[in-house]
Amino acid sequence: MASRAKRRWPPEPLVIEGFVPDNFYVNAVGTLRIDENGKLYHIHGKTPIVIVGKLNLRGTQIRELPEGLSVGGYLSLSGTQIQKLPEGLSVGGSLDLYHTPIQKLPEGLSVGGNLFLGFTQIQKLPEGLSVGGGLDLEGTQIRKLPPDLKVRGKIYGFKS
Numbered sequence: 001m002a003s004r005a006k007r008r009w010p011p012e013p014l015v016i017e018g019f020v021p022d023n024f025y026v027n028a029v030g031t032l033r034i035d036e037n038g039k040l041y042h043i044h045g046k047t048p049i050v051i052v053g054k055l056n057l058r059g060t061q062i063r064e065l066p067e068g069l070s071v072g073g074y075l076s077l078s079g080t081q082i083q084k085l086p087e088g089l090s091v092g093g094s095l096d097l098y099h100t101p102i103q104k105l106p107e108g109l110s111v112g113g114n115l116f117l118g119f120t121q122i123q124k125l126p127e128g129l130s131v132g133g134g135l136d137l138e139g140t141q142i143r144k145l146p147p148d149l150k151v152r153g154k155i156y157g158f159k160s
Helices: none
Strands: 014-016 032-034 040-042 049-051
Touching: none
Parallel strands: 014 049
Antiparallel strands: 032 040
């Protein structure tokens, strides 16, 4: 008789490796879902979610991401109704917020690749923002850059 592995509580972080396609469904340690209010959540509550690869939520009904979300690659939220990003969000690749109603970024946000903020409602960049690639500000109302801003690539669309 095969022995069954004991489940740990709280469960280990949910880790998804590779590209996560549109309309994804995950059933691993638990399940990721988008609730009726547009919030991405893990059915085991506050279990941290770690995506090793890309997460494409472009054009979905997502409005909110869970605390502790870590995406190793590209995170696309373009064309969604995302309202805010959680404190402690980690994005190893690029972060695409193009054409979203987001108004504010969390302080200390670090993005490993490009940060696309074109045509968002953001009017001010947060303290401690670090961008490993380029920063796209096209169509935003941002007119001043914070003194501690770190951008390794070019800044596009900035009009002081």
